[in-house]
Amino acid sequence: MLKKIIPFCLTIAFVLNISAQEKTTNAIEGDWKGTLDAMGAKLRLVFHISKADDVYKVSMDSPDQGVKDFPLQQISYANDTLKIAHPAMMMTYTGILKADKIEGDYAQGGMTFPMNLERGTVELKRPQTPKKPYPYNEEEVSILNHKDQVILAGTYTTPRDKKDFPVAILISGSGPQDRDETLFEHRPFLVLADHLTKNGIAVLRYDDRGIAQSTGDFAKATSYDFANDVKAIISFLKVTKDIPSNKIYLVGHSEGGMIAPIVNASEKNLGGLVLMAAPGVAIEQLFVKQQYDLYSKSGMPISAVDSITKNNKGFYEILNSVEKSEIELAFRTYGKSIKMSDIEIEEQLQVANDAWFYNFITFNPQAYLQKVNVPVLAINGGKDLQVDADMNLAGIENALKISGNKAYEIKKYDNLNHLFQEAETGLPQEYGKIEETLSPEVLHKIANWINERHSKK
Numbered sequence: 001m002l003k004k005i006i007p008f009c010l011t012i013a014f015v016l017n018i019s020a021q022e023k024t025t026n027a028i029e030g031d032w033k034g035t036l037d038a039m040g041a042k043l044r045l046v047f048h049i050s051k052a053d054d055v056y057k058v059s060m061d062s063p064d065q066g067v068k069d070f071p072l073q074q075i076s077y078a079n080d081t082l083k084i085a086h087p088a089m090m091m092t093y094t095g096i097l098k099a100d101k102i103e104g105d106y107a108q109g110g111m112t113f114p115m116n117l118e119r120g121t122v123e124l125k126r127p128q129t130p131k132k133p134y135p136y137n138e139e140e141v142s143i144l145n146h147k148d149q150v151i152l153a154g155t156y157t158t159p160r161d162k163k164d165f166p167v168a169i170l171i172s173g174s175g176p177q178d179r180d181e182t183l184f185e186h187r188p189f190l191v192l193a194d195h196l197t198k199n200g201i202a203v204l205r206y207d208d209r210g211i212a213q214s215t216g217d218f219a220k221a222t223s224y225d226f227a228n229d230v231k232a233i234i235s236f237l238k239v240t241k242d243i244p245s246n247k248i249y250l251v252g253h254s255e256g257g258m259i260a261p262i263v264n265a266s267e268k269n270l271g272g273l274v275l276m277a278a279p280g281v282a283i284e285q286l287f288v289k290q291q292y293d294l295y296s297k298s299g300m301p302i303s304a305v306d307s308i309t310k311n312n313k314g315f316y317e318i319l320n321s322v323e324k325s326e327i328e329l330a331f332r333t334y335g336k337s338i339k340m341s342d343i344e345i346e347e348q349l350q351v352a353n354d355a356w357f358y359n360f361i362t363f364n365p366q367a368y369l370q371k372v373n374v375p376v377l378a379i380n381g382g383k384d385l386q387v388d389a390d391m392n393l394a395g396i397e398n399a400l401k402i403s404g405n406k407a408y409e410i411k412k413y414d415n416l417n418h419l420f421q422e423a424e425t426g427l428p429q430e431y432g433k434i435e436e437t438l439s440p441e442v443l444h445k446i447a448n449w450i451n452e453r454h455s456k457k
Helices: 188-198 223-240 255-264 283-297 302-319 324-337 342-352 355-361 389-403 440-455
Strands: 030-038 041-052 055-062 067-071 074-078 081-086 091-098 101-108 111-114 117-119 137-145 150-158 167-171 202-206 248-253 272-276 376-381 408-413
Touching (some): 030 101, 030 111, 137 223, 167 223, 167 255, 188 440, 202 223, 223 255, 248 255, 248 440, 272 440, 283 302, 283 355, 283 389, 302 324, 302 342, 324 342, 342 355, 376 389, 376 440, 389 408, 408 440
Parallel strands (some): 167 248, 248 272, 376 408
Antiparallel strands (some): 030 041, 030 117, 041 055, 055 067, 081 091, 101 111, 101 117, 150 202
8 A cells, every 4th residue: 555655665766878888798698686685674686688789788677676677777897897877876786797696786875785696587476376267257347437437447257157146346555556456466356356256256356547458547536536436336237237236345455445435435235345454544644653664664763763754744734734725835834844955845745736645645534434334344464564453443443333333343464464465574575575465364254254244135
């Protein structure tokens, strides 16, 4: 969640400008892999070096950050010495070729770390990703959101030889997501859809508007627009597939778990909601906790963590307390009071003026959770550093109690992270390193919970 807001520890940006020096040998060409150990944070890196028309080119993968084949600015190779640089990020790599290894150092932002390279690439193992042929029906669908004139492309899977089945709509978390919620070559929604359909539950998963095969403008959309997309899918299932409301379950991950109660407020008699790492408190409060946990867990000094979270909290409070027309003046005044530069204040204003972010940071899920009167399964991981399990599960439960809803279940999985993987630290830079895509325990829980609700209808 919150990929628009929270960067990973060593975010890498790239531009297309290439310069090179040459040496008349192909000894350096090919793929070179190594592991960067930056103060305990280990990142696997791969350099792809090629030569055409006597000019070297280099691109880099960072598999653990989801970065693939991005070009770097400069490369030279002479006298067995390789030099790679990306001035825009103050990054360099210098190494000496020795047989089939390169011994060298990676430097960025004034810090230098040893990093040796060997030939090869990094293959990410994703053993849970299902492979065709599937033992169920699969249909590609296109769904029109009449209100916004957006066409949503998706996949509808149904059990074979079964007519009476519930249907789960999978709603993704923040940021541009395809129908599989692909991240670091993990495809959690494909894994979840496969498990549910094999267990008698039909699934409709879809590309976010403006992403992959869906039309529309993702960048201009808010959570309310995404809720309208889900409503269009519900209408499609009712009209085209003859599925009644009480057989439709909304399964939302992260922001998707925030969207599900919004949809439920206007859709009558849904089968139930499955909220996976969903916000249960005001997003302003969630963000402050999230940033504190991420920064402190990453090893940042607590004094710096306290300062950053305190300063950000001040900006969030402004967004939640003043009229839109007053935000710029309030930001500038507050920014100056905490010794921010004009450039830093402008960056904060740019974020605040983003439609999605403004609606998100001023959102309080309690308003919708307190109206939910259908069965709810709310789950979270104890090592989730993006949506704190204790804080948000308690918020969800309190809201459901206020609504008078007694048909709910709250469950925390102690060792799971925000993606529901078995994790060591819960930090985002771990997501791509973990082979597990979704905890089997969570897969079984969701399938069993939906089937139990359906059997009672």
